[in-house]
Amino acid sequence: MDKETFCKAQPAAARILKQMLSGNRMAHAVLFWGPRGVPSSEAAELVTQALVCRNPDPDGFGCGKCLECRNAAEHRGIGVYWNSRLQKKNAAELQEQFSLTSEGSRVCVLENFDEATPQAANALLKFIEEPQPGITVILTAGERSAVLPTIESRCLCIQLRPMPEKDRAKALTQLPEDLRQAAASAGYGPEDFPEPDEFLERIMPAVKHYITLWDVPDGLLFLQLEVFPARAAQTTRSMVRLFFEALQWQVRQSELEAETKAMVFDALIQGVEAVKRTADPSLAIDQMASRIRKGINHDRT
Ligand SMILES: [Zn+2]
Known part of the structure; x- marks a missing residue:
């Protein structure tokens, strides 16, 4: 600039x-x-x-x-x-x-x-x-x-003042379209993604797949093995946070019941807080997934 x-x-x-x-x-x-x-x-x-x-x-x-x-x-x-x-x-x-x-x-x-x-x-x-x-x-x-x-x-x-959301979405050209909207609404800008990354490519598909599994232990396994396979070393705070934002976006667009949405948002808010505190950001993913699984299974009983 x-x-x-x-x-x-x-x-x-x-x-x-x-x-x-x-x-x-x-x-x-x-x-x-x-x-x-x-x-x-x-x-x-x-x-x-x-x-x-x-x-x-x-x-x-x-x-x-x-x-x-x-x-x-x-x-x-x-x-x-x-x-x-x-x-x-x-x-x-x-x-x-x-x-x-x-x-x-x-x-x-x-x-x-x-x-x-x-x-x-x-x-x-x-x-x-x-x-x-x-x-x-x-x-x-x-x-x-x-x-x-x-x-x-x-x-x-x-x-410094944030760029208006519509300008941000326009500027995030390197992201896949669905992730671009999620990222812009969460306040991300182009400088948050200095390089196109294969992680960015697979994040929205991963979010969508995770939602189909989030009520069973396979949901957490999927996140641990496929989405964030490398522990602490390569999982950055911004990757985890972006995953939380993308999940929040996807849930907001979905037709889930209001209580389920509220429960997931609550788990995500706690997740974002945990990312700030923990030295190992992938731990925040584990905690979020277990909160969501418990929350969904609790609603059903
Ligand atoms: Zn000079």
Whole structure:
């Protein structure tokens, strides 16, 4: 996203950035936050470019053309550390990288910081609280309140506005049509799906098949063996959450009884909460499936 597009879509955030960048009053830590679908990644790119650019414009934004700007747009370059799924081991790795050089502006971008494990966030407390000169930390989060208060209080917090739902649905061109509507209504944007993924292709068929089995143990087995076969390691929070959203969408469209729908929605709400808390997101799937199975069998007796 270029500067003009960003400023048009996010006027309030753009005003703060302009003040900060043009006045050379860069905060040492910035938190971009807003619901799914907001251009927080793009905002982080713009600030990174502004900080590393050789030839910034009068507003202090990067030129977008020099090598440093182009590297920043690809989340790399000298002095740039970029991570969108922070784990504890990365915290040590990034501190080591920044200890190697002290020249020039250095930028550390940690996306989805509210989804980092508590261990990872804690490992970075000191790094963020006691800034080294020349290092700017940029965090992004869906929810400001989900960031550790000690970290949030050190950041300049900039809120981003979500794109209208119809524009989001239009922009989610890489998703299969039925999933696109489910994802847009849940607030997902194109940046949530950086690459077409075979998981995205099979998620709606999996949801539909799961509904036919959800009252028997095979339902959970299907999820464990076919949909999320790799445990913790490869099952991400966003995959699990997307599955919950897709299931919710499908149930809403269905002709199930109102009580069944309410029971499923309740299980999904608890599931979303569990995804935030647990270190192993696939556990949240197991819990949801067992709640739904119990709920449906209870209704029948
Ligand atoms: Zn530049």
